[in-house]
Amino acid sequence: MTRYATRRILELVIVFLGVTLIIYALVFALPGDPIRALGGQRPLPQSVIDALHERYHLDDPFWQQYLRYLGGLFHGDLGVDFNGRAVSDKLASRWPVTIKLALTAWVIEVVLGLGLGVLAALKKGKWADRTILLVTIAVTSIPVFVLGAMAQLVFGVKWGIFPVAGTTKGWPMAYVLPAIVIAIFGIAAVSRLTRASVIENLGADYVRTARAKGMRSRRVLWVHVMRNSLIPAVTFLAIDLGYLLGGAVIVEGLFNLPGVGNLLFTSIRAHEGVTVVGISTVLIVIFLVVNVLVDLLQGFLDPRVRHGD
Amino acid sequence: MTESLVVLESEPIEVGGRRRTRGEVWRRLVRRPRFILSLAVIVVLIAISAFPGLFAGLFGNGDPTVCDLSDSVIGPTSGHPFGFDVQGCDVYANVIYGARASLTVGLLSTAMALVAAIVVGCVSGMYAGWPDSMLARLIDIFLGFPFLLGAVVVLTSFSTRNVLTVSVVLALFGWPTMARLMRAAVRQVRNADYVVAARGLGAGTVHILWRHVLPNTIAPVLAVATLTVGGVMVAEATLTFLGIGLQSPAISWGLQLATAQSKFGTSPHLLIFPALFLSITVLAVVTAGDALRDAFDPRST
Numbered sequence: 211m212t213r214y215a216t217r218r219i220l221e222l223v224i225v226f227l228g229v230t231l232i233i234y235a236l237v238f239a240l241p242g243d244p245i246r247a248l249g250g251q252r253p254l255p256q257s258v259i260d261a262l263h264e265r266y267h268l269d270d271p272f273w274q275q276y277l278r279y280l281g282g283l284f285h286g287d288l289g290v291d292f293n294g295r296a297v298s299d300k301l302a303s304r305w306p307v308t309i310k311l312a313l314t315a316w317v318i319e320v321v322l323g324l325g326l327g328v329l330a331a332l333k334k335g336k337w338a339d340r341t342i343l344l345v346t347i348a349v350t351s352i353p354v355f356v357l358g359a360m361a362q363l364v365f366g367v368k369w370g371i372f373p374v375a376g377t378t379k380g381w382p383m384a385y386v387l388p389a390i391v392i393a394i395f396g397i398a399a400v401s402r403l404t405r406a407s408v409i410e411n412l413g414a415d416y417v418r419t420a421r422a423k424g425m426r427s428r429r430v431l432w433v434h435v436m437r438n439s440l441i442p443a444v445t446f447l448a449i450d451l452g453y454l455l456g457g458a459v460i461v462e463g464l465f466n467l468p469g470v471g472n473l474l475f476t477s478i479r480a481h482e483g484v485t486v487v488g489i490s491t492v493l494i495v496i497f498l499v500v501n502v503l504v505d506l507l508q509g510f511l512d513p514r515v516r517h518g519d
Numbered sequence: 520m521t522e523s524l525v526v527l528e529s530e531p532i533e534v535g536g537r538r539r540t541r542g543e544v545w546r547r548l549v550r551r552p553r554f555i556l557s558l559a560v561i562v563v564l565i566a567i568s569a570f571p572g573l574f575a576g577l578f579g580n581g582d583p584t585v586c587d588l589s590d591s592v593i594g595p596t597s598g599h600p601f602g603f604d605v606q607g608c609d610v611y612a613n614v615i616y617g618a619r620a621s622l623t624v625g626l627l628s629t630a631m632a633l634v635a636a637i638v639v640g641c642v643s644g645m646y647a648g649w650p651d652s653m654l655a656r657l658i659d660i661f662l663g664f665p666f667l668l669g670a671v672v673v674l675t676s677f678s679t680r681n682v683l684t685v686s687v688v689l690a691l692f693g694w695p696t697m698a699r700l701m702r703a704a705v706r707q708v709r710n711a712d713y714v715v716a717a718r719g720l721g722a723g724t725v726h727i728l729w730r731h732v733l734p735n736t737i738a739p740v741l742a743v744a745t746l747t748v749g750g751v752m753v754a755e756a757t758l759t760f761l762g763i764g765l766q767s768p769a770i771s772w773g774l775q776l777a778t779a780q781s782k783f784g785t786s787p788h789l790l791i792f793p794a795l796f797l798s799i800t801v802l803a804v805v806t807a808g809d810a811l812r813d814a815f816d817p818r819s820t
Contacts, residue, residue, distance in 0.1 A: 493668055494665065494668060
């Protein structure tokens, strides 16, 4: 286990360095002078340009700039926006909203995804199974912003069950509708994964043995089949939590929930490059760390994983 | 916003086992009405993108640029089955002309990603040792980007964007999933008898790759590529909706949806018709890809 953990963490370090290097190279080293762009239509005096270049170390070689940026990241420094505010300060107040939304969506995914998956597997080939399959495929083809807008129109404007946008109603009223919209993709994926593995396990030898011993079929299902079928779905759910924590950009924007995704949404539309890159970096790092944690958990639970390849 | 490719990554194709022959795969495909139906939809959409003029004129108002501001956001009427948009242009003509941009981005981006994936996957799979470790790390690094977030970071720094830039950026973050699959498939056949035999007869590496390895490994990768087309189209619409994808005066479903956003409460037809076309297209592509993957999968019955 220690060897497996060390290897995964080493890989994380390599991927982290690679990802930050790519972001830095693509965005910060693009042609064009960010200082000249600040001046807009009027050209800045050369002395001002020189002073700003000096201040932001823009004339240093690429590697030094990258290392300085990396050092800043480790100190929680994500850069400063055009108004002189630190990106990390702007982020701090946003986390509670995003975490509440992500957890609400995640619970909906767990309950509905696993429930529908098991139902579809037990009713394999019947109309319930076909309906679930059809609906999950159809729903996943609709882009999330269309789904969100439709939900606002029907449940918010027409029926008035949930607020259309904003957080004035507080949790849970203001969060349920956006949470369902984000969760829909996960529900579809989890239910398909669960259905496939439950069906596979229902035909396994150990199930036949358990039945032959005279075990009641309900106990076979919940004790033997479930325990073995949940592994793929649980893996997906764990990784998806990483996505959800950073993934709600569109939905937070649409529903005007002042979370991290909303900040990214408004920064993209306001062309605030520094803020966009800073937030994206944080979200990508969260995603990477969650992935490694999931791998470690899997290796801990299932010896085949850590002795693989 | 990063959800669009999750399903692709969560159900990896088993590359081992006995491979089906072309005839078997074809027989399995034509038995499925879902595949035939989705293929028909795709053919129609390709026809629409190639000759939008033929389809746009069906209701007599086929020019997407003939607009009258006094018609702004009027709902469906005769001759204008989808109504008018904010600028007073015919929504039906715009939706028809919008197919080309979406489809082009989807196909172009996937094609570029597929070529990159095949090259990287073949080199990485055939040469064990340092080329493989380097390329495998490169794949890992690009898989570290949540698909859309990577595209957001890159596209934010472009001030002008068109079909080509958006396609290239989406391909940049779309190739590693397919490359990983390709690599695994190539590694499986690397030491197969027919490869060893060809090498024993003095065949060069390029010849072996082209004549023996590729035909035996490409099928599952192509199935995933089909699924990727759907994912890329959704990604393009989402990025355009965010304001960092295609820009007007281009005509695309994403742009139509972006302008519909502030008006859909009072005039839902602005949102519904482009959304319907986009969703049906993605549904058709994903269903076709799903059927292909099932047909190639040696484990399924």
